[in-house]
Amino acid sequence: MQKLSRRKSSSRSGAASGLAELQRAITGALMKPLTADEEIQPSNAAVAERFIKPNDRLTALERLQIYSQQYWWRLLGAFGEDFSGLRAVLGEKKFDRLATAYLEEHGSVSWTLRNLGSQLTAFLEKNPKLTEPSTALALDVARVEWARVLAFDEPARKVVAPEKFARTPADRLRLGLQPYIVLLELSHPVDELMRRLKHTEFSAVSNAVAASENHKRARVTVRRSRQPVFLAVHRLENSVYFKRHDREAHTLLLALRDGATLGAACETAFADTTEAPEQCATKIREWFSRWAEFGWFCEPARR
Amino acid sequence: MPANRFNAFTAYGVGIGLRIPHYDHILGKKPAVDWFEIISENYMVDGGRPLAVLDQILEQYRVVQHGVSMYFGNAARPNREHLKKLKALTKRTQTPWLSDHLCWGSVDGRFTHDLLPMPYTWEAVEWTARNIREVQDFTGIPVAVENVSSYVEFHASEMTEWEFLNEVVERADCGILLDVNNIYVSSKNHTFDPYVYLDAVPAHRVAQIHIAGHTKFKKYLLDTHDHPVLDPVWKMYAHAIARTGRTATLLEWDDHIPSFGEVHAEALKANNFLPHAKALAA
Numbered sequence A: 001m002q003k004l005s006r007r008k009s010s011s012r013s014g015a016a017s018g019l020a021e022l023q024r025a026i027t028g029a030l031m032k033p034l035t036a037d038e039e040i041q042p043s044n045a046a047v048a049e050r051f052i053k054p055n056d057r058l059t060a061l062e063r064l065q066i067y068s069q070q071y072w073w074r075l076l077g078a079f080g081e082d083f084s085g086l087r088a089v090l091g092e093k094k095f096d097r098l099a100t101a102y103l104e105e106h107g108s109v110s111w112t113l114r115n116l117g118s119q120l121t122a123f124l125e126k127n128p129k130l131t132e133p134s135t136a137l138a139l140d141v142a143r144v145e146w147a148r149v150l151a152f153d154e155p156a157r158k159v160v161a162p163e164k165f166a167r168t169p170a171d172r173l174r175l176g177l178q179p180y181i182v183l184l185e186l187s188h189p190v191d192e193l194m195r196r197l198k199h200t201e202f203s204a205v206s207n208a209v210a211a212s213e214n215h216k217r218a219r220v221t222v223r224r225s226r227q228p229v230f231l232a233v234h235r236l237e238n239s240v241y242f243k244r245h246d247r248e249a250h251t252l253l254l255a256l257r258d259g260a261t262l263g264a265a266c267e268t269a270f271a272d273t274t275e276a277p278e279q280c281a282t283k284i285r286e287w288f289s290r291w292a293e294f295g296w297f298c299e300p301a302r303r
Numbered sequence B: 001m002p003a004n005r006f007n008a009f010t011a012y013g014v015g016i017g018l019r020i021p022h023y024d025h026i027l028g029k030k031p032a033v034d035w036f037e038i039i040s041e042n043y044m045v046d047g048g049r050p051l052a053v054l055d056q057i058l059e060q061y062r063v064v065q066h067g068v069s070m071y072f073g074n075a076a077r078p079n080r081e082h083l084k085k086l087k088a089l090t091k092r093t094q095t096p097w098l099s100d101h102l103c104w105g106s107v108d109g110r111f112t113h114d115l116l117p118m119p120y121t122w123e124a125v126e127w128t129a130r131n132i133r134e135v136q137d138f139t140g141i142p143v144a145v146e147n148v149s150s151y152v153e154f155h156a157s158e159m160t161e162w163e164f165l166n167e168v169v170e171r172a173d174c175g176i177l178l179d180v181n182n183i184y185v186s187s188k189n190h191t192f193d194p195y196v197y198l199d200a201v202p203a204h205r206v207a208q209i210h211i212a213g214h215t216k217f218k219k220y221l222l223d224t225h226d227h228p229v230l231d232p233v234w235k236m237y238a239h240a241i242a243r244t245g246r247t248a249t250l251l252e253w254d255d256h257i258p259s260f261g262e263v264h265a266e267a268l269k270a271n272n273f274l275p276h277a278k279a280l281a282a
């Protein structure tokens, strides 16, 4: 084809100017939440008309609406998939309101949608009204579901061989914990809730008629536990699992992750115990053999 | 084109996109597939199932990387972290070429996760070509840019989309991933003759072709990738192949994904057009 003649040079060595202005304006408009009828906000008309040509079928605003709807539906869809438990706790309407408010403040800042929920627990803490009256449960569920995202694809470091930590004296041994393990202290048995939810979803899918409707409306809840729930969200053979712990085991793992020696970590974990030292030692041995089997220990992170 | 410098002188045939619902079938049954296209971003992670599956796939199949968020047309330089992760993945996959879209999609670090069309301006030509060159230089792998389907046109445009494509690929000296479905969708949305576009594409730069299905709404077509390829798109594909010669072709199916067999059978229909092209090209 014929080479086009270059009419003017508008680019500069720094940022592209007209291009940057267009991109900033269009992005600002399409990221504004949709109306209750899932349409683009009419207040975007001025930006749309300034940059976009209408055609014989659609106004400039209607054309921009296609992108705005795609943006919101894509983000809300991904967010809803990651936080299906939270949706089941809050119900559709409240969850959608929360999701829109959250995504308006914390849009995606990474090339992958995987990180979409990274600010959610902080956001829920700051905005308790959005989850009332189930705020405490919503927070617990959000923590577990974000942990599930991390457990799925955080890196796995080289496992420390059990012989190595059998050889090293406890007051000198430092162990790292695999980055994909998230240790949580919760006030609700969220692991139980997630199992129930999975079951509800499964029976909704196997009841062919109106399955999607049932599935959509599935609500679950659990009562607050009397004792705190200590949960490790982790990965084994590329699947994510929940593992409950005693308080002592949880404290011990946290101390190890913090860089304490094995000896110091055990001391911290059993500081308030009334159990006999032999009993504690038996427990520790049992835990360690299971954790080692799971491949949980790696070299400690360099400090 | 058949083997050329934009696809690292490979001669791939008909492939399909690697998608999660097909993992078990592919790993279990090991069906014969010429090659798989992967979405790079899905595997730019540090561990877990995505990489474990990818490694198993790589033991059996040829894989080509296709990106969705490099955003060559952004009014900003490519993100360094993104580039590093992308390059690390290319070492793993040994992809002969890399593709991503002729579009923009993030501003000041906020991502739309969409493929937004460019204003076809000279400023955008220079900026986009520069970014493509940077990615090409950094990864050391030939880059092919894909034309996107679009739903808006900008007042600022100074040329047609196909003129813009030509200017960009000339300046960047890169390949083209020609998506014939995207041309069809845009031609309906913006009322132009898709064959004028096809004929303007520099055939010697075509590294790969995409085919896909779309959805017809009352006032526009949407590029949904949730259908078999429609007849007018097959017709355009035949026309494109007649110009480029036998070219690596990939069917995209991203939503309402049917069984592996169904997707693969739809892709293999492309073979009906390839021998003819071979004869023409010979």
Ligand SMILES: [Fe+2]
Binding pocket: B146, B179, B182, B210, B252
């Ligand atoms: Fe495509």
